Amino acid sequence: MARHYSTQEALDIIMHSDCEDGSSSSSVDYEADTEEASESTEDASEVGTDQLESNSDSSETESGGEMEEAAAGWTSKNGKVLWSPTNTETLRYVPAARSLTPGPTHYAVARISDSASSFALLMTDDILQHIVSMTNLHGRRSIAEWRDMDTEELQAYVGLLILAGVYRSKNESTLSLWSEKSGRSIFRATMSHRRFHQISRTLRFDDKLSRLRRRDDKLAAFRKVWDMWTHRLPMLFSPFSDVCVDEQLVPFRGRCSFKQYMPKKPAKYGIKIWANCDVKSSYAWRLQVYTGKAAGSPSEVNQGMRVVLEMTEGLQGHIITCGNVFTSFALAEELLGRKLALFGTIRRNKPELPPILLQARARAILSSTFAFTKTHTLVSYIPRRGRNVLLLSTKHRSPDVSDEMKRKPVIIKDYNRCKGGVDNFDKVVATYSCRRRTNRWPLALFLNLVDISHYNAYVLWTSMEPSWQQQKPYRRRLFIEEVGEMLVTPHIKKRGRLPRSSAAATMVSDVQGAAAGPSLISERKSWRQCHFCMDRRVCSTCCKCGKFICKDHSLSICSPCST
Known part of the structure; x- marks a missing residue:
């Protein structure tokens, strides 16, 4: 087991942090899949959670063989990468020019005039018309007294879902929502409870009789609507310099061939979606449903690398932040070829890591060890005794350490700042969610689609009109309520009979x-x-x-x- 020099004795071998960091330790953890949970390493969210301990007795004499090894560099476990303890030969990071102007695109700016129009850019007429035609087709087949639905009625149905979410009533019975005593008048004013329940039962997104076989496409029941909608997301907004790639879990406990179990997520069971979000606004820029491996095929190799490359396609000059599920040396090299930088936590079982960075027991508390190549930087940080946090970066090229109490490396501070892009997106979507209990996974995905749409619409609208309701701390709730009311109003105007209430x-x-x-x-x-x-x-x-x-x-x- 390698022993550790004091700061003065090992200055040319191991880069120690000489200052302290007092940043918050409330950052959100990244999670791995169930199959890979045993391999997970300490996340950077645990960095800075321990009290400062004395390390005056941690200095020991190192053997001459280790001195020579450090001077010559550190070889990775697979023997293919030579790491240096200093950054003398490391190239300076120069960010490439971004190919996209951050913020709402010209296409979106030209078409947004109010809050409802920003939502309509995501829930387009083509999507609504497709759902209407498929729902009417199924309704005629299954319900004897089915009355055809039009686009305005579907918009009113979506508006009621949104209003139920903004009133925090997603888990409330629809009978209670339509009750004259405990409900809200706008539900009874828009449509009857019987009609709302009928639409919920009949809502479909494809023709079951002409659907492709499930083994060819597990998402066939929702594929067309999903593709039409996700195609709109990059058209309306361009991310800023930092983006975050992670996974979202849509809660669902019904029957689904690609349902996932993720014990560290609040819902634990559901449909996993790969998400690429802008760190500054948490705008969902690209999404992809994970449908599992194909039947009879072996497990996918380098899945994390494939996901990040697909989710960042079309970006240039951006900085990608991801968790240890995705980060690898090969991915960092591939992204550099695409003029993208990467930093994130990395698992200790990666073959490109040098063994000396994996040692933690003889290391001083709050110490940092750096390793460099010409374009990559590794850091090993000890937040508490026996714990080792490993991060890989192609953006940071120097052994910088913060001058605050916990003495965190700058790589970790930047990671904690950027890694919450998808986690914050999950939080804000769940705050006013319109999700309702259902046994049909296409409907669960549609409700999640509605939630993401009104949040992305909010980002677009406030980016264009930053002064709108700026003095209100709850202006997102006002935005969602305004969108819901605008969606139900055209249908209320067409009502032929008054409700009893x-x-x-x-x-x-x-x-x-x-x-x-x-x-x-x-x-x-x-x-x-x-x-x-x-x-x-x-x-x-x-x-x-x-x-x-x-x-x-x-x-x-x-x-x-x-x-």
């Missing part, structure tokens, strides 16, 4: 009255006998004289003829 009936009358003057539908008052036949108790009244009338003594007339 007086508050909902008043809301419908106000919306229709504001849209087209006085409504022909009068507000429901009370139950009385018909003024003409005196045989039936009715609640409908004449819009002109106000007398109570039954169906036999009433006449239906359209709005143009009434003027």
Whole structure:
């Protein structure tokens, strides 16, 4: 076991940190898959969680053989990479020019005029029309009294889902949402509970009879909508310099051939999505559903490398942050060829690592050991006794250490700053989520799609109008509520009958009255006998004289003829 010099004695061999760091230790952990959990190393989120310990007794005399080895460099475990303890031969990092201007694209800026239009750029008419046609097709086959749905009704359905999320009612029964006592008037004003439940049961995203075989494409039931939607994400926004690649888990416990078990995630079971998010805004720039390995095929080799390369395609001059599930020496080299830098935690079982960086027991607490090639930097940091945090970077080319209490290397500080891009995206999406309990995984993915759409729309709108509701600390909630109300309003204007609830009936009358003057539908008052036949108790009244009338003594007339 290698012994460790004091700072003065081993200055040319091992780079010690000589200052302290007091940054927050509340950063979020990255997680590996279940099959790889046994190989996981200490994440950088644990860096700085221990108290400063005395290391005055950690200095020992090192053998002359180790001195010569350090002077000659450190060879990796596979013998293919020679690491140097100093950065004298390391090239200076010069970031490439970014190919994309950060922020909303010109395409998005030209088409966004309000909050609803920013959401419409993601939930386009083509997507809605496809869902409407597939839902009507399934409805005619399965429900005898099915009434065809149009695009406005689907928008109203999505608007009610969004409003249920903004009211924190995603786990509340729909009967409670439509209740006259405990619910909200806007639900009853938009559509009946029976119709909402009918749409939820019938909602489909493809034709089951003409669907490709599941073994050819496990995502076939949702593939067309997913591809049409994910194609829009890079068209509307360009990320800033730092992006983060990680995984999102959509909670789902029903039957699904590619359902994943991830014990470190809050939901534990669900559908895994690879995500590439902008660190500054957490905008979801590219997403990819993980459908597992194909039946009968061997396990995928270098999956993490393949995922990062696909998720960063089209970027140039950006800096990629990822966890130890993805980071490898080969990936860093490949990204350098694409003019992209990489830094992230790396597992200790990687063959490109030198064995000396894996030793932790004889090392001083809060000490850092660096290793360099011409374009790569490795750091081994000891946050507490027996723990070793390893990071690889092609952006950082010098042994810089912060001058605060915990003496963290600058690589770790930058990693803790950038690694939460996807984790923050998960948090903000779940805050006002419209997810509802379902046994159909395509519907679970659609609800997650709606959540991501209204968050990305919020990023687009506030990037273009930074002063909008700036004084309000809850302006995202105001944005989502405004989008939901704009989606349901066109359908409320088309309602032919008032709901039974007086508050909902008043809301419908106000919306229709504001849209087209006085409504022909009068507000429901009370139950009385018909003024003409005196045989039936009715609640409908004449819009002109106000007398109570039954169906036999009433006449239906359209709005143009009434003027």
